[in-house]
Amino acid sequence: MPTPQETARLEQIKKSWQQKRQITDRLGKIKTKIGVYSGKGGVGKTTVAVNLAVTLAKQGNSVGLLDVDIDCPNVAKVMGITEKPDYVDGQIIPAEKWGVKVVSMSFFQENQDEAIIWRGPMIHNAITQFLQATDWDELDYLVVDLPPGTSDSPLTVMQNLPMDGFLVVSTPQDLANLDAKRCINMIRKLNLNVLGVVENYTGEIFGHGGGKNLAEEVEAPFLGEIALRSAYRDSSKPTSLLDDSVGEEFDAVAKALKKSLKEFGSEAA
Numbered sequence: 630m631p632t633p634q635e636t637a638r639l640e641q642i643k644k645s646w647q648q649k650r651q652i653t654d655r656l657g658k659i660k661t662k663i664g665v666y667s668g669k670g671g672v673g674k675t676t677v678a679v680n681l682a683v684t685l686a687k688q689g690n691s692v693g694l695l696d697v698d699i700d701c702p703n704v705a706k707v708m709g710i711t712e713k714p715d716y717v718d719g720q721i722i723p724a725e726k727w728g729v730k731v732v733s734m735s736f737f738q739e740n741q742d743e744a745i746i747w748r749g750p751m752i753h754n755a756i757t758q759f760l761q762a763t764d765w766d767e768l769d770y771l772v773v774d775l776p777p778g779t780s781d782s783p784l785t786v787m788q789n790l791p792m793d794g795f796l797v798v799s800t801p802q803d804l805a806n807l808d809a810k811r812c813i814n815m816i817r818k819l820n821l822n823v824l825g826v827v828e829n830y831t832g833e834i835f836g837h838g839g840g841k842n843l844a845e846e847v848e849a850p851f852l853g854e855i856a857l858r859s860a861y862r863d864s865s866k867p868t869s870l871l872d873d874s875v876g877e878e879f880d881a882v883a884k885a886l887k888k889s890l891k892e893f894g895s896e897a898a
């Protein structure tokens with residue numbers, strides 16, 4: 630006879646296994662899942678995730694964008710989404726804008742300034758519920774915008790979502806790249822793929838080359854440079870749809886990413 634503790638433990642293992650299977654089933658019709666990640670905050674993950682998603686959609690792919698930054702969910706704001714997603718039979722139907730299906734934690738906040746202060750297990754539960762409840766239908770790509778660092782929410786995504794790999798955003802400066810190296814180590818420790826490095830904020834002010842050096846050092850593909858530009862101040866649309874030069878930069882990143890996905894054996898549309 631198992632002890633009550635053993636029974637409880639077994640129940641817990643069963644539940645987490647069922648949860649994982651449900652998530653895998655849910656995401657079964659998504660061909661390619663890419664996380665956008667960095668070691669340091671504010672390097673441009675959300676900017677890269679949003680513009681990459683709209684670029685892939687513009688190229689004719691079906692694309693989803695999932696914001697798992699529980700503390701500061703910014704994707705809906707950058708995408709200009711004001712309406713809430715639909716619920717049908719307990720399922721979340723993603724909002725849609727610029728050809729991209731979007732789900733963000735901010736949809737469940739009462740107002741935009743509300744702070745979400747949650748601890749590890751709650752973050753884990755919120756993300757797994759999101760993943761279990763969202764009906765993405767068929768997608769060529771799901772882009773996941775992650776919060777920075779090695780905290781609970783990137784860890785939950787890495788352990789529960791069958792990801793094809795991660796795109797790491799870094800800056801031209803060496804200090805940020807130290808943090809980037811730490812996050813690359815975390816991805817690899819979990820036996821996941823680093824699809825490549827993108828350097829953001831390239832230009833006269835911060836210089837350039839740090840991202841490429843980092844990519845060489847960690848033996849990951851370099852996916853391109855995104856220049857620091859005033860065009861990002863216009864928030865009426867994702868900047869790659871407003872400014873041709875930014876559009877070209879993201880076209881190049883998308884092309885390099887597809888090449889990398891193929892090299893890692895993933896299906897790239």
Ligand SMILES: Nc1ncnc2c1ncn2[C@@H]1O[C@H](COP(=O)(O)OP(=O)(O)OP(=O)(O)O)[C@@H](O)[C@H]1O
Binds near residue numbers: 669776829
């Ligand atoms: N290449 C760029 N040129 C000019 N401004 C930029 C550029 N990239 C990002 N920004 C701006 O920098 C700010 C921070 O970017 P963003 O929110 O994408 O960073 P993040 O890494 O997602 O931050 P967090 O770690 O808080 O999630 C935003 O206001 C964004 O518009």
Ligand SMILES: [Mg+2]
Binds near residue numbers: 676
């Ligand atoms: Mg962000």
